[in-house]
Amino acid sequence: MEAKKLQPISSSLHGTISVPGDKSISHRAVMFGSIAGGVTTVENFLPGEDCLSTIACFRKLGVTIRQDGTRVTVNGAGLEGLQEPDGILDVGNSGTTIRLMMGILAGRPFHSVLIGDHSIGKRPMTRVTNPLKSMGASISGRKGAEFTPLSITGGNLEGIEYKLPVASAQVKSAILLAGIQAKGDTTVVEPEKTRDHTERMIRMFGGEVRTDGNAITVHGGQTLTGTHVNVPGDISSAAFFLAAGAIVRDSRIELKNVGLNPTRTGIIDVLCEMGADLSIKEYEESSSEPAGDMVIQTSDLKGTIIEGELIPRLIDEIPIIALLATQAEGKTIIKDAAELKVKETNRIDTVVNELAKLGARIEATEDGMVIHGKTSLHGGTVSSHGDHRIGMMLAVASLITSDTTHLENSEAVAVSYPSFFDHLNSLK
Numbered sequence: 559m560e561a562k563k564l565q566p567i568s569s570s571l572h573g574t575i576s577v578p579g580d581k582s583i584s585h586r587a588v589m590f591g592s593i594a595g596g597v598t599t600v601e602n603f604l605p606g607e608d609c610l611s612t613i614a615c616f617r618k619l620g621v622t623i624r625q626d627g628t629r630v631t632v633n634g635a636g637l638e639g640l641q642e643p644d645g646i647l648d649v650g651n652s653g654t655t656i657r658l659m660m661g662i663l664a665g666r667p668f669h670s671v672l673i674g675d676h677s678i679g680k681r682p683m684t685r686v687t688n689p690l691k692s693m694g695a696s697i698s699g700r701k702g703a704e705f706t707p708l709s710i711t712g713g714n715l716e717g718i719e720y721k722l723p724v725a726s727a728q729v730k731s732a733i734l735l736a737g738i739q740a741k742g743d744t745t746v747v748e749p750e751k752t753r754d755h756t757e758r759m760i761r762m763f764g765g766e767v768r769t770d771g772n773a774i775t776v777h778g779g780q781t782l783t784g785t786h787v788n789v790p791g792d793i794s795s796a797a798f799f800l801a802a803g804a805i806v807r808d809s810r811i812e813l814k815n816v817g818l819n820p821t822r823t824g825i826i827d828v829l830c831e832m833g834a835d836l837s838i839k840e841y842e843e844s845s846s847e848p849a850g851d852m853v854i855q856t857s858d859l860k861g862t863i864i865e866g867e868l869i870p871r872l873i874d875e876i877p878i879i880a881l882l883a884t885q886a887e888g889k890t891i892i893k894d895a896a897e898l899k900v901k902e903t904n905r906i907d908t909v910v911n912e913l914a915k916l917g918a919r920i921e922a923t924e925d926g927m928v929i930h931g932k933t934s935l936h937g938g939t940v941s942s943h944g945d946h947r948i949g950m951m952l953a954v955a956s957l958i959t960s961d962t963t964h965l966e967n968s969e970a971v972a973v974s975y976p977s978f979f980d981h982l983n984s985l986k
């Protein structure tokens with residue numbers, strides 16, 4: 559595909575956006591709906607490529623799922639009703655799909671094979687396959703089940719107590735999904751708190767989960783019941799417009815119905831720390847996931863340090879935070895973020911290399927990056943490298959470059975935000 563030609567903005571950004579449904583919650587709504595008994599209805603589902611991969615995989619496991627844009631109806635099969643697929647389960651570009659599905663399949667007494675795209679083929683899987691094997695699942699794959707294709711036969715699991723070596727909601731969720739099918743209790747201990755959508759969803763579907771500090775426990779043999787899930791907007795998608803509003807001069811952008819789960823709001827903390835003009839009105843809590851409206855207006859920004867427990871609360875927002883930092887006075891340091899190396903791309907390298915092509919003063923470190931601001935960016939030819947979040951970050955960058963930017967592989971944005979360019983153009 560030809561590179562997308564992006565012109566710098568001549569004025570300011572104004573308008574209102576309802577960002578699409580949260581990707582993490584949309585995946586889980588389909589998965590929990592599939593393994594629950596009865597019907598689950600999902601409203602404001604994200605029809606992005608990743609979540610469509612989840613639907614396709616569960617259909618192959620024998621679940622009847624109707625999807626009509628943002629409305630999804632799942633006729634739950636119950637855990638016992640899932641069937642051995644007669645073809646390969648293809649997760650596309652989605653790490654969440656493959657890792658959480660492994661947890662579900664670990665408890666099912668049949669054989670499945672999972673593959674994904676080129677990027678998935680490079681992402682580490684022993685972080686999931688090792689604990690699932692120790693619970694009793696039989697799993698093999700390339701390089702000792704580190705890489706796809708993965709093959710799994712599950713059943714007869716024993717509960718475990720497992721200390722996560724990395725702060726990963728996907729690994730935690732996979733173990734909890736296996737745990738609800740195992741004999742006895744399963745406890746996962748996190749080094750730092752990660753997004754808790756799985757825990758909230760177990761409760762929403764009538765299951766039980768106990769949390770004690772960073773330890774999360776489920777008991778085996780649980781049955782779940784279908785429910786209605788109203789998916790809030792994705793704060794990770796909103797982040798691109800929060801950044802655009804903050805750095806494009808004289809702008810004001812309103813964002814409606816954005817998810818405000820505290821395990822996801824690190825971006826808000828960072829924007830406030832950097833001096834952004836951001837106001838938030840949280841809705842009176844009506845569902846299990848908090849949400850609200852936001853208004854961002856342009857302001858002067860200053861550099862900051864991002865590290866420690868903050869990292870899992872904004873892990874997917876680091877590419878756009880790096881762009882914000884190029885427009886902030888002084889130095890921004892991002893550390894403790896080595897996990898970025900194993901996302902859709904090595905996000906330390908892709909962020910640093912692509913932003914440097916536009917004139918940013920940015921250096922990679924072992925576990926993050928250092929950005930020196932404030933820098934005027936120029937145009938150039940850049941690439942998403944097939945990574946949706948890099949593509950959207952570069953599109954936002956192109957608004958403030960001095961001349962034209964050509965963005966290669968711009969179509970990658972459809973993984974999490976198919977209407978991204980329409981929404982961006984509606985603000986100009």
Ligand SMILES: O=C(O)C1=C[C@@H](OP(=O)(O)O)[C@@H](O)[C@H](O)C1
Pocket residue numbers: 581582583653654725726727728729731753873874897
């Ligand atoms: O559980 C989830 O829905 C996700 C967890 C995070 O990954 P890790 O668990 O690998 O940190 C995040 O980067 C990903 O976009 C979605």
Ligand SMILES: C=C(OP(=O)(O)O)C(=O)O
Pocket residue numbers: 581608651652653654655874901902947974
């Ligand atoms: C890392 C991401 O997703 P996943 O791990 O599901 O591919 C992301 O959306 O930025």
